[in-house]
Every structure is written in structure tokens, then in C-alpha cells.
Amino acid sequence: MAGLNGDPILGIDDKIENLQYNNNNNSNEAIDKEGLVGIGEESSTCYKNNQGGEKDMAGNSIHRSGSRPQLDLSKAEIQGNSEERDPTILLPNQSDDISHLALDIGGSLIKLVYFSRHEDQSVEDKRKKTVKERLGITNGNRRSYPVLGGRLHFVKFETSKLNECLDFISSKQLHCGRIDSHLWNSEPPANENAVIKATGGGAYKFADLFKERLGVSIEKEDEMDCLVAGANFLLKAIRHEAFTHMEGHKEFVQIDHNDLFPYLLVNVGSGVSIIKVDGDGKFQRVSGTNVGGGTYWGLGRLLTKCNSFDELLELSQRGDNRTIDMLVGDIYGGMDYSKIGLSASTIASSFGKAISDKKELEDYRPEDISLSLLRMISYNIGQISYLNALRFGLKRIFFGGFFIRGHAYTMDTISFAVQFWSKGEAQAMFLRHEGFLGALGAFMSYQKHGLDDLMVHHLVERFPMGAPYTGGRIHGPPLGDLNEKISWMEKFVQKGTEITAPVPMAPPGTTGLGGFEVPSSRGATLRSDASALNIGVLHLVPTLEVFPLLANPKMYEPNTIDLSDHKELEYWFTVLSEHSPDLVDKAVASEGGTDDAKRRGDAFARAFSAHLARLMEEPAAYGKLGLANLLELREECLREFQFHDAYRSIKQRENEASLAVLPDLLLELDHMDEEARLLTLIEGVLAANIFDWGSRACVDLYHKGTIIEIYRMSRNKMQRPWRVDDFDLFKERMLGSDGKKPKPHKRALLFVDNSGADVVLGMLPLARELLRRGTEVVLVANSLPALNDVTAMELPDIVAEAAKHCDVLRRAAEAGGLLVDAMTNTEDGSKGNSSSVPLMVVENGCGSPCIDLRQVSSELAAAAKCADLVILEGMGRSLHTNFNARFKCEALKLAMVKNQRLAEKLIQGKIYDCVCRYEPAPAS
Numbered sequence: 001m002a003g004l005n006g007d008p009i010l011g012i013d014d015k016i017e018n019l020q021y022n023n024n025n026n027s028n029e030a031i032d033k034e035g036l037v038g039i040g041e042e043s044s045t046c047y048k049n050n051q052g053g054e055k056d057m058a059g060n061s062i063h064r065s066g067s068r069p070q071l072d073l074s075k076a077e078i079q080g081n082s083e084e085r086d087p088t089i090l091l092p093n094q095s096d097d098i099s100h101l102a103l104d105i106g107g108s109l110i111k112l113v114y115f116s117r118h119e120d121q122s123v124e125d126k127r128k129k130t131v132k133e134r135l136g137i138t139n140g141n142r143r144s145y146p147v148l149g150g151r152l153h154f155v156k157f158e159t160s161k162l163n164e165c166l167d168f169i170s171s172k173q174l175h176c177g178r179i180d181s182h183l184w185n186s187e188p189p190a191n192e193n194a195v196i197k198a199t200g201g202g203a204y205k206f207a208d209l210f211k212e213r214l215g216v217s218i219e220k221e222d223e224m225d226c227l228v229a230g231a232n233f234l235l236k237a238i239r240h241e242a243f244t245h246m247e248g249h250k251e252f253v254q255i256d257h258n259d260l261f262p263y264l265l266v267n268v269g270s271g272v273s274i275i276k277v278d279g280d281g282k283f284q285r286v287s288g289t290n291v292g293g294g295t296y297w298g299l300g301r302l303l304t305k306c307n308s309f310d311e312l313l314e315l316s317q318r319g320d321n322r323t324i325d326m327l328v329g330d331i332y333g334g335m336d337y338s339k340i341g342l343s344a345s346t347i348a349s350s351f352g353k354a355i356s357d358k359k360e361l362e363d364y365r366p367e368d369i370s371l372s373l374l375r376m377i378s379y380n381i382g383q384i385s386y387l388n389a390l391r392f393g394l395k396r397i398f399f400g401g402f403f404i405r406g407h408a409y410t411m412d413t414i415s416f417a418v419q420f421w422s423k424g425e426a427q428a429m430f431l432r433h434e435g436f437l438g439a440l441g442a443f444m445s446y447q448k449h450g451l452d453d454l455m456v457h458h459l460v461e462r463f464p465m466g467a468p469y470t471g472g473r474i475h476g477p478p479l480g481d482l483n484e485k486i487s488w489m490e491k492f493v494q495k496g497t498e499i500t501a502p503v504p505m506a507p508p509g510t511t512g513l514g515g516f517e518v519p520s521s522r523g524a525t526l527r528s529d530a531s532a533l534n535i536g537v538l539h540l541v542p543t544l545e546v547f548p549l550l551a552n553p554k555m556y557e558p559n560t561i562d563l564s565d566h567k568e569l570e571y572w573f574t575v576l577s578e579h580s581p582d583l584v585d586k587a588v589a590s591e592g593g594t595d596d597a598k599r600r601g602d603a604f605a606r607a608f609s610a611h612l613a614r615l616m617e618e619p620a621a622y623g624k625l626g627l628a629n630l631l632e633l634r635e636e637c638l639r640e641f642q643f644h645d646a647y648r649s650i651k652q653r654e655n656e657a658s659l660a661v662l663p664d665l666l667l668e669l670d671h672m673d674e675e676a677r678l679l680t681l682i683e684g685v686l687a688a689n690i691f692d693w694g695s696r697a698c699v700d701l702y703h704k705g706t707i708i709e710i711y712r713m714s715r716n717k718m719q720r721p722w723r724v725d726d727f728d729l730f731k732e733r734m735l736g737s738d739g740k741k742p743k744p745h746k747r748a749l750l751f752v753d754n755s756g757a758d759v760v761l762g763m764l765p766l767a768r769e770l771l772r773r774g775t776e777v778v779l780v781a782n783s784l785p786a787l788n789d790v791t792a793m794e795l796p797d798i799v800a801e802a803a804k805h806c807d808v809l810r811r812a813a814e815a816g817g818l819l820v821d822a823m824t825n826t827e828d829g830s831k832g833n834s835s836s837v838p839l840m841v842v843e844n845g846c847g848s849p850c851i852d853l854r855q856v857s858s859e860l861a862a863a864a865k866c867a868d869l870v871i872l873e874g875m876g877r878s879l880h881t882n883f884n885a886r887f888k889c890e891a892l893k894l895a896m897v898k899n900q901r902l903a904e905k906l907i908q909g910k911i912y913d914c915v916c917r918y919e920p921a922p923a924s
């Protein structure tokens with residue numbers, strides 16, 4: 001069939017000004033002039049206005065992102081010696097919109113968990129209201145007391161520096177939060193008698209001090225209760241909380257919520273508590289050991305004269321324990337004692353060599369002492385834990401407490417002991433929020449906190465840059481106000497990837513028959529605090545839901561590309577790094593190209609490359625890593641530096657250009673018979689999917705022609721069969737065979753991708769076809785901008801423009817409430833008629849080029865209820881994610897593959913190949 005070749009599109013070029021894409025300075029200037037001054041102004045008022053709290057420009061906020069707590073850096077000062085690495089920085093004037101605080105005051109460390117409220121500031125625009133009406137969504141029908149959106153922050157201090165902790169609480173007014181149930185709704189605080197929940201020994205020991213210094217009463221919560229509550233919450237609510245760590249290899253464990261109990265919880269703090277957990281609030285402390293984290297740190301300090309725990313740990317990485325431990329080989333003249341399974345390299349007696357040597361303490365290297373001590377204590381904890389697991393027939397042992405500190409050698413040693421003694425029967429697992437179990441548990445003990453029924457899909461973890469929030473040394477929440485955040489970075493953070501967070505050290509070599517040899521530590525230092533970037537801020541978003549049409553939500557994995565393959569990781573890191581300068585240019589231009597925008601652009605580039613470097617060193621640092629996470633991280637990082645829509649002007653230009661061509665395209669389509677039209681429509685979607693600013697190859701293309709030239713070229717190249725080509729199946733479903741007309745779909749969800757040609761010339765005409773057949777159409781678009789993706793906010797205007805030229809679209813848009821007071825007359829002058837099937841727009845709940853269907857907006861979830869067709873369009877949503885997703889209804893996945901490697905990997909094809917994958921509804 002001819003498609004649009006040699007077609008009227010050729011004739012319409014003259015309607016369009018020469019919209020040439022290129023990157024030279026002239027064209028950038030042109031972009032800058034285009035109304036962007038206003039935008040720049042808006043954003044600068046936005047971020048300078050930190051007094052008034054959080055403003056999200058352009059009303060673009062959704063639940064997931066948007067406003068952040070503002071940080072007051074005035075009078076910020078470095079405490080103590082500023083030459084010191086990671087000096088303590090105090091922010092005396094910072095307060096936060098904190099609502100709640102809970103503490104765990106242990107023998108070594110104080111852990112704080114605090115909640116900052118984050119109201120949903122999204123504007124109730126007309127679209128939302130009508131969508132809600134149409135889809136029958138009401139507010140607050142889900143629970144009796146709604147959990148407010150907000151964020152959980154994690155901070156820790158040394159117990160010996162309690163005063164710093166008190167200053168921190170006081171400077172942020174953490175103790176003045178809304179108390180009890182008032183936190184969870186919008187009522188004002190009940191009284192001034194503030195109470196803070198706290199656990200750990202310090203809750204008793206320091207209660208008076210808290211009263212004296214802060215005027216608050218400590219409400220004591222039982223430590224074991226809290227540990228268990230915290231562990232249960234984490235294991236149920238955080239997707240990738242638990243992981244195994246064996247021989248340097250970290251693997252996240254999917255915990256089945258219905259098969260969690262019983263398990264053994266080993267909390268390695270100063271001392272060690274061993275708890276058998278049988279359910280929520282059902283547990284027994286079955287054992288403990290006084291040889292714990294305090295022992296390592298205390299003895300280690302005496303023996304090595306180290307000044308900090310981290311220094312001690314760092315020493316161990318350069319240690320050789322054989323100089324001090326007595327090995328089996330030392331006793332057996334270099335031989336194994338294989339009869340009982342001991343290799344010559346097995347440690348027979350920790351520190352045993354010190355008895356025979358005529359050496360004094362000074363004669364041993366502190367490095368060797370530290371390693372020997374660390375190994376002795378970790379191994380002992382592993383062994384005792386195993387014995388207790390054996391006692392109760394438990395297979396799973398979770399290790400928490402800050403002794404673990406995300407440190408590879410510690411975890412490997414514990415795992416080794418458990419594995420070795422249980423002969424592989426029992427498994428040691430670690431927790432990302434290792435040290436915060438007690439504090440989280442104390443937090444949970446507030447009445448009506450509402451966290452009980454928070455589920456995995458309500459939580460989104462984010463990794464903002466700026467100030468470390470897991471604390472220790474720099475105290476402050478994630479920096480909110482950009483202007484100040486940047487000065488912060490310029491002031492306190494050195495260049496580039498130096499702000500990369502600390503990395504737990506390289507895998508040790510673990511070998512032999514019960515032997516455990518020297519860690520082959522690569523790299524010389526353990527950087528300041530490995531946990532500082534290991535856990536993020538937990539965003540509580542009660543409105544998120546699991547997409548109801550997923551066939552098997554439990555088995556669903558959004559990412560198609562698994563980045564655990566290091567080559568794959570390297571490849572995508574390179575792609576993202578190389579794309580970065582261009583992205584920064586666009587972002588800076590989108591904010592008016594001002595000096596300030598340049599500064600922010602610079603800060604973004606640094607922050608993002610620091611994230612990349614961090615993840616390159618430790619891919620699992622932020623939890624399980626897939627390509628979708630990386631792409632989302634980039635968008636979040638842009639937003640963090642207040643680039644809310646880097647491609648704004650490009651999107652506008654492309655929309656305008658495409659809308660100008662649309663009438664001719666529709667006219668041409670209308671001259672075709674049904675079959676030719678359907679093929680042309682699908683071809684059109686695939687061809688127009690070439691406009692993707694996330695693809696390097698395509699960006700290069702844009703420099704070579706106008707939008708229409710590229711579109712035409714792309715269409716001309718369309719040649720069936722496509723690399724994945726289920727078109728005939730889809731056609732049969734749509735048009736039937738043997739003269740039998742199938743029933744049209746009731747409702748189709750069209751997940752749209754890019755602005756411009758992609759949505760206007762590709763997806764809208766397809767939507768129109770479906771509408772014409774009597775199928776309701778829901779356009780599903782991003783809540784927040786990501787690359788040049790079209791957003792739910794932008795779509796109504798685009799549809800309104802398109803509707804000017806098309807009666808079908810106009811009537812459907814009216815019926816769907818999209819054209820409330822917009823234009824009403826079409827070119828043909830016909831009057832509105834709302835009896836038509838509706839065209840609606842819903843937001844998808846995310847701000848990324850990919851989509852994780854386990855966490856979508858309630859709008860989308862509601863719209864999905866009567867849908868029987870899902871169309872996923874574009875690489876991000878149908879290839880990078882969801883290529884393997886199975887649905888309860890029919891699904892069509894349409895994309896042009898604009899990356900050579902992905903083409904090879906996914907479809908054994910090449911760049912610009914197309915995918916048209918149709919999946920019938922599974923037999924029910």
C-alpha cells in the first residue's frame with residue numbers, strides 16, 4: 001500500500017515555516033527568545049521565594065514530586081576544624097515543616113526518623129475535575145483517616161554527641177510537630193505538651209535532659225517491640241529492602257509478605273539482640289551477645305588509637321589478619337586438617353599468634369589488628385545467629401544494626417559463617433535501613449500514624465543530592481531551595497564526582513574449607529559514610545495504586561533491561577553521560593539561559609554525574625537497579641535543580657508544526673478504506689515515534705531536517721514486515737475476517753509518549769479511529785515532564801487544537817469534558833454533540849520516560865477498570881519497561897527502536913526497526 005508516500009504531505013511543507021532543528025548557536029538564540037523570558041522569571045521567583053514555602057512552577061506538581069522542604073542556610077557554620085574531612089555543619093536557622101519525630105537512643109548512636117508533611121499541591125484543574133467526575137473518583141473513600149503525603153527522613157548522631165542531636169532537633173523544631181492523630185489529618189495541634197516517642201536505653205537515661213533542653217516529654221517505647229515493628233514494616237513495605245551478600249555479590253531478595261514469618265532478627269548494635277519473630281508484635285528475644293558493635297569499636301579504638309569508627313573500618317581494608325590470627329596451618333605445619341573440614345588457611349584462633357610472638361602492641365600493624373577484630377566479631381555473630389536459627393528451625397536470618405554499616409567484608413563474613421555452619425540451609429540477609437529499625441518502630445508506635453496499611457506501592461524512594469540526610473556529619477534535610485542548594489554545593493562540596501558518596505569496599509576473597517582469607521580489598525579508602533547515599537528519602541504517596549490490568553502484579557518486573565550485567569550498565573552509563581551536555585543546554589535554555597540557570601545547570605550536571613559514578617561503583621547502592629530507575633533518577637535530578645521542563649520550547653514548536661499538518665493527514669486518511677486506514681494509522685504511530693529527544697541517534701537526525709521532512713522520511717522507510725509484526729492479528733481483531741465484524745473495544749487506554757508528531761500525527765489519529773468505532777479513549781500521559789514527553793496537563797490544549805479540524809475529536813473531547821470552555825466550532829461549523837463516546841486524558845502518576853505499572857495514579861487506576869485494550873507507545877513505556885508485561889486485557893505495544901544495542905538485544909534487529917506486538921487477552 002502506498003501509505004503517505006508521494007503523498008499530500010509533500011504538498012503541505014509550505015504551510016510550515018522552516019522548523020529546522022539544529023544545535024548551533026543561532027538556533028539556540030531563537031529558542032531563547034521564544035517566550036522564555038517569562039518562564040525564566042517565573043522560575044526565579046519560584047526558587048527565590050523560599051519564605052513562602054514550596055511553590056511548584058506551572059502547577060506541574062503531582063504527588064510524586066514537586067515541592068520540597070526549604071532549607072535555611074543562613075548562619076550555617078562549620079563546627080570545629082574546617083580542615084577536617086566532612087566537618088560538622090550546623091544550620092541554626094533551619095526549620096522544616098516537620099510533623100513527627102521518633103528516636104532510638106542506643107549505646108553508640110542516636111537514630112532519628114522524622115516525617116515532613118508534603119501536601120499534594122497539584123492544582124485541581126478542569127481536566128482533573130471532569131476526569132474525576134467521569135471516572136467516579138471521590139476523595140478519601142479509601143480509608144477512614146487519610147495518611148498525608150509526606151516524606152520520611154533518616155538521620156543519625158553519635159550518642160556521645162547528644163548535644164548536637166538536641167541542637168539539630170531544636171533548630172528544626174522537630175519536637176514541635178503536630179502530635180498524635182493531628183499529624184495525619186489537617187487539624188491544628190491539640191496542645192503545647194509535646195511528646196516524642198523514643199526507644200533504646202537513652203530514652204530512659206536522657207529523658208530529663210530532653211525535658212530540660214527541649215521541654216518535651218519522652219514517651220518510652222520498648223526497644224525490642226520497636227526493632228520488630230521496624231523490621232516488619234521494612235520487610236513488608238519496601239520492595240528491595242533485604243538482600244544477601246556473599247563473596248562481594250549483593251542480591252536483593254523478594255520477600256513474600258504472606259510467607260515472612262517466622263524469621264530470626266539479629267540486631268547488631270553496641271550489643272547484639274537475637275529475636276525470633278513470629279508475626280506483628282509476636283516475638284521473643286531468644287538470645288543475645290555482648291560481643292557486638294561496641295566491642296569492635298571499643299577494643300579497636302584502644303588497640304589502634306583510631307579516632308572514628310570509620311577510620312577503624314577503613315584500616316581493616318588494608319589489613320592482613322594472618323600476622324595476628326593463628327591459622328590451622330600455623331598449628332599443623334602448613335597442612336590442612338581436612339578430616340574435620342579445616343583448611344590450612346582457616347583461622348584456628350583469633351589473635352592467637354600474639355601469644356607466641358615476642359611482640360608488643362606497637363609491633364602489630366593497626367590495619368591487621370582491625371581486620372582480625374572485625375573478622376572475629378562478625379564471624380562470632382554469624383555463628384551464634386546460626387545456632388539460634390538451628391534451635392528454632394529458622395531458615396532466614398535478617399541482620400540489622402549499624403555495626404553492619406553496609407560494609408562488604410562484615411556482611412560476607414557473617415554470611416560465610418551462617419552458610420558454612422548451616423551447610424547452606426540457613427540464609428543471612430541484610431537490610432538497607434539496617435540501623436533504623438528501632439527508630440522506625442518508635443515512629444510506628446504513634447497512634448494512627450496510618451503506616452500500618454501503607455503498602456509497597458505507596459512508597460517511592462528518592463535520592464536527592466545536596467546534604468546527606470542519613471547524617472552523621474552534615475546535618476540537614478535534603479536541600480530544598482535551589483539557590484541555596486547550589487551555594488551549598490559550591491561551598492561545601494568539591495568538584496564533580498568527589499561528592500560521590502562513599503563506597504563500601506570491594507569484595508573480599510572467600511575461599512577454602514571453612515577458610516576465610518584476607519579480603520583482597522581494591523581501592524584504598526572507605527569513604528566517609530557508606531550509608532549516606534545508600535538510603536534515600538521515603539516519599540509516602542498514598543494515592544498511588546497498582547495498575548489493575550496487570551495480569552500478575554507479583555511477578556511483574558517493569559525493567560526489560562537488567563543492569564546487573566556490568567557491560568550493559570557501562571553502556572547505558574555512557575549513553576546517559578554523553579547525553580548530559582545537550583540536556584544541560586536544553587535545560588538552561590528552558591529557564592531563559594540566565595546566569596542563574598547556568599549555575600543550576602552546572603549543579604545538575606555535577607549531581608547527576610555523581611549519582612552515575614556512585615552507581616557505577618556500586619550498582620545496587622540505591623536498591624535494585626534497572627534502566628528505568630536511571631532514567632527516572634535523571635528527571636528527578638533535573639527537578640531537584642528546578643528544571644521543571646527542559647524541553648518546553650521544543651515541545652511547543654513540534655506541537656505547532658504537527659498540528660499544522662494534521663488536517664491534511666486526516667483528510668487523506670478519510671479517503672482510504674478501513675483496512676488501508678488501519679495500516680496507515682499504525683505505520684503513522686511507528687513513524688512518528690522517531691521524535692525522541694532521549695535518543696542520541698535521533699537528536700543527530702534532527703539537525704538534518706525539518707520535522708516534516710523527518711516524519712516523511714520515517715514514513716517512507718516503513719516497510720513491513722516490521723521486526724515484530726503482529727499487525728495482521730490486530731487487524732483481524734479490529735476488522736474481523738470472513739465478513740464478520742467483531743465488537744469494538746469498550747475502552748482503550750493509550751499510553752502516549754512524545755510531544756509533537758508522535759502524539760499529534762501518530763496517536764491522535766489512532767485515537768480518532770477508535771472513537772469512530774465507538775471505543776472510549778483514554779489518553780494516558782505523564783504527570784510531570786520527562787524529556788520531550790507530552791504531559792497530561794498539556795494534552796487538553798493539543799486535543800482542543802486538533803479538534804478544531806476534526807468533528808470526531810471535537811465531539812469526543814466534549815463528551816470527555818476536555819473542551820469545557822475552549823473553542824466550540826469546528827471548521828465545518830457543526831455544533832457540539834455530547835452523545836459521542838468520550839475522549840479523556842488521565843495522568844499516569846509519574847515523571848519519567850518509563851513507567852512502573854505498580855505505582856500509577858488513582859486516575860489511571862480508575863480509568864483502567866472498564867478498559868479492554870491497552871496501547872503502550874514508545875521505547876520507554878513499551879520496550880525499556882513493560883515489553884514483557886502481561887495484561888488482563890488485550891495489549892498493543894508500538895515502538896520504533898532508536899538504539900542499536902537495544903534493537904540487537906531485544907528484537908535481534910537494528911536501529912529504526914519497529915515493534916508492533918499485539919497480545920490478545922489471556923483466556924480467563
Ligand SMILES: Nc1ncnc2c1ncn2[C@@H]1O[C@H](COP(=O)(O)OP(=O)(O)OP(=O)(O)O)[C@@H](O)[C@H]1O
Nearest residue numbers: 106107108109269270271293294297309401402403
Ligand atoms: N559513625 C559511627 N560511630 C560509632 N559507631 C558506629 C558508627 N557507624 C557504625 N557504628 C557501629 O554501629 C554500632 C552501633 O549500632 P546501633 O546504632 O545499631 O546500636 P546502638 O543502638 O547504638 O546500640 P544498642 O542497641 O546496643 O544500645 C557501634 O557500636 C559501631 O560498631
Ligand SMILES: CC(C)(CO)[C@@H](O)C(=O)NCCC(=O)O
Nearest residue numbers: 269270271272273287288289290
Ligand atoms: C542491651 C541492649 C538490648 C541495648 O540495646 C543491647 O545492647 C543488647 O542486646 N546487648 C546484648 C546483651 C546480651 O544479651 O548479652
Ligand SMILES: [Mn+2]
Nearest residue numbers: 106200269438
Ligand atoms: Mn540499639
